[in-house]
Amino acid sequence: MSGADVPAIAVRGLRKNYGEVEAVRGIDVEVRQGEVFGFLGPNGAGKTTTIGMLCTLVRPTGGSAAVAGHDVVRERHEVRRNIGLVFQDPTLDGYLSAEQNLRFHAELYGVPKATVPGRIREVMEMVALWDRRDAKVLTFSGGMKRRLEIARGLLHSPRVLFLDEPTVGLDPQTRAAIWGYIDRLRRAEDITIFMTTHYMEEAEYCDRIAIIDHGEIVVVGSPEALKAGVGEDRVQIHTADDDAAIAALHERFGLPATVREGAVTFAVASGEEFVPALFARLGVPIRAVSVSRPSLDDVFMKYTGSTIRDAEAESATANWARMMARR
Amino acid sequence: MASGVTAPGVAGVRVPGRGVRHDLRAVKIVLHRELLRFANDRTRLVSTLFQPVLWLFVIGTGLGGLVARGPAQGVDFRTFIYPGVIAMTVITTAMFSAGSIVWDREFGFLREMLVAPVSRASIVLGKCLGGGLVATVQGCVILAMAGLVHVPYSPGLLLTLLGEMFLAAFTITAFGVSLAARMKTMQSFFGVMQMAIMPMIFLSGAVFPLAGLPGWLGALTKVNPLTYVVDPMRHAVFTHLAVSPAAARTLNPGVHWFGHRVPIGLELGIVALMGVALLGVAIAQFRRSD
Numbered sequence: 001m002s003g004a005d006v007p008a009i010a011v012r013g014l015r016k017n018y019g020e021v022e023a024v025r026g027i028d029v030e031v032r033q034g035e036v037f038g039f040l041g042p043n044g045a046g047k048t049t050t051i052g053m054l055c056t057l058v059r060p061t062g063g064s065a066a067v068a069g070h071d072v073v074r075e076r077h078e079v080r081r082n083i084g085l086v087f088q089d090p091t092l093d094g095y096l097s098a099e100q101n102l103r104f105h106a107e108l109y110g111v112p113k114a115t116v117p118g119r120i121r122e123v124m125e126m127v128a129l130w131d132r133r134d135a136k137v138l139t140f141s142g143g144m145k146r147r148l149e150i151a152r153g154l155l156h157s158p159r160v161l162f163l164d165e166p167t168v169g170l171d172p173q174t175r176a177a178i179w180g181y182i183d184r185l186r187r188a189e190d191i192t193i194f195m196t197t198h199y200m201e202e203a204e205y206c207d208r209i210a211i212i213d214h215g216e217i218v219v220v221g222s223p224e225a226l227k228a229g230v231g232e233d234r235v236q237i238h239t240a241d242d243d244a245a246i247a248a249l250h251e252r253f254g255l256p257a258t259v260r261e262g263a264v265t266f267a268v269a270s271g272e273e274f275v276p277a278l279f280a281r282l283g284v285p286i287r288a289v290s291v292s293r294p295s296l297d298d299v300f301m302k303y304t305g306s307t308i309r310d311a312e313a314e315s316a317t318a319n320w321a322r323m324m325a326r327r
Numbered sequence: 328m329a330s331g332v333t334a335p336g337v338a339g340v341r342v343p344g345r346g347v348r349h350d351l352r353a354v355k356i357v358l359h360r361e362l363l364r365f366a367n368d369r370t371r372l373v374s375t376l377f378q379p380v381l382w383l384f385v386i387g388t389g390l391g392g393l394v395a396r397g398p399a400q401g402v403d404f405r406t407f408i409y410p411g412v413i414a415m416t417v418i419t420t421a422m423f424s425a426g427s428i429v430w431d432r433e434f435g436f437l438r439e440m441l442v443a444p445v446s447r448a449s450i451v452l453g454k455c456l457g458g459g460l461v462a463t464v465q466g467c468v469i470l471a472m473a474g475l476v477h478v479p480y481s482p483g484l485l486l487t488l489l490g491e492m493f494l495a496a497f498t499i500t501a502f503g504v505s506l507a508a509r510m511k512t513m514q515s516f517f518g519v520m521q522m523a524i525m526p527m528i529f530l531s532g533a534v535f536p537l538a539g540l541p542g543w544l545g546a547l548t549k550v551n552p553l554t555y556v557v558d559p560m561r562h563a564v565f566t567h568l569a570v571s572p573a574a575a576r577t578l579n580p581g582v583h584w585f586g587h588r589v590p591i592g593l594e595l596g597i598v599a600l601m602g603v604a605l606l607g608v609a610i611a612q613f614r615r616s617d
Contacts, residue, residue: 080444091435107356108443110349
């Protein structure tokens with residue numbers, strides 16, 4: 001059942017309508033076992049709805065999805081056994097201690113009694129909260145709560161861990177720390193991670209990302225491949241004689257170059273591999289060279305037509321709306 | 328299905344398949360959480376006791392002077408309302424416990440429970456048993472005050488009341504949970520709760536005897552489920568008192584259907600049946616709400 005050939009997540013034509021609104025309009029995606037897969041998109045694009053369907057919390061309108069080899073509609077119970085969840089909004093009981101929250105989870109998921117104390121200690125140590133195990137959760141900071149939720153999501157050794165915006169609303173240091181845990185986790189445990197984010201720099205941690213916009217996946221690929229698809233690397237060189245360098249680039253490599261920011265600048269498919277050839281064949285002494293890749297910002301912009309800043313502003317509004325809707 | 332985990336130190340765990348044992352563990356931990364929450368919350372313990380004590384000692388003493396002149400001569404009014412106050416305590420505490428489901432929804436914890444690989448039934452059952460137990464413990468505080476209102480501490484009486492309290496508490500919690508299943512805010516829950524509970528308590532015979540009421544009022548008390556919660560408790564208390572038959576007739580008339588007194592066993596059966604039915608309703612509500 002858990003052979004390496006079974007994808008961790010297999011989604012075909014998955015759709016979800018809320019009345020007239022088509023939140024998710026038929027997406028197809030396959031996540032391999034052991035992958036860190038990112039779902040990237042502006043708010044309202046259908047990320048959270050998709051996670052909801054994969055976690056059996058939202059019933060799909062059409063299409064099918066299987067998680068850890070189990071259908072999310074027909075085998076909900078099986079799916080639930082095999083997934084861990086970290087929601088965007090906290091789902092902890094503030095009046096219980098950190099350890100009591102985990103114990104509750106262990107009982108609810110039927111973790112074998114003998115392994116409960118050891119497993120609780122292990123996951124709490126992983127997120128550096130073991131010292132605070134007896135403190136009530138309401139005394140925790142936002143970052144500590146998120147770490148505790150990640151620990152809880154891992155407690156029952158899920159095959160797939162879902163993280164919905166795991167670092168949203170946290171300060172940069174805490175975000176870095178959480179990424180540290182996720183990175184250790186993927187190396188230590190045999191687990192697939194499916195996450196949503198709208199922080200571009202975080203999408204870089206993923207093995208592959210899917211960009212979703214208006215309920216559809218517009219592109220899937222590794223961050224590297226997506227960036228390569230957007231455009232070429234930018235190479236800047238400082239030389240002894242810029243005019244000669246520009247002429248040489250044109251003659252020997254067929255590359256148009258201009259002087260920008262005081263350096264000879266041109267674009268080339270894979271900049272790093274081009275550098276040795278450049279030194280060997282340019283014929284003009286080079287004092288310094290820099291190669292910069294197109295960023296995921298460029299990818300995002302290309303496929304969704306909006307900048308990250310806009311998406312984040314939108315997300316703040318959407319978060320507020322979600323909060324109000326829950327009242 | 329192997330859950331292979333290769334973390335250093337501790338081996339990965341295997342989450343078992345669906346089974347009665349797993350569901351029982353879920354019931355137990357949901358119940359356990361109710362008790363933990365109750366033990367941690369001293370304010371709630373005190374605040375839910377405040378009203379019953381007010382009824383028993385302030386209103387009970389105040390009205391006592393008036394009542395003593397009627398046919399119930401020789402019986403302290405506080406003794407009369409004592410079983411009613413026990414019922415009131417149990418009912419409010421149980422409703423509070425049920426209301427915490429709305430709180431759990433507001434603060435997200437409900438989602439942690441609903442996404443777990445356990446049946447909704449076991450979560451709702453755990454909640455109702457927990458709420459029932461907490462309300463019974465709260466009722467014990469009133470039970471301890473028996474001596475202050477001339478009710479004897481007889482083991483038989485205490486045990487009977489204990490059982491009746493738990494039965495009532497379970498049923499009320501189930502009622503509250505089925506009500507709370509659809510509620511989004513604590514305010515609306517407590518609004519509805521006030522609207523439903525206050526009249527039901529007034530019409531249950533908790534604070535005045537059900538004998539000799541005008542027809543319309545008598546009819547309302549007979550369809551009020553809480554009447555069948557209060558009457559057995561009052562019956563239990565009065566069988567342990569030494570009062571004149573006239574006073575007993577006035578103060579503990581029992582519930583009559585078509586001129587026949589409804590047996591205590593049937594009354595308890597009605598409460599139990601309602602409890603099971605409401606539990607079913609609550610479970611159905613949570614099954615529907617995905």
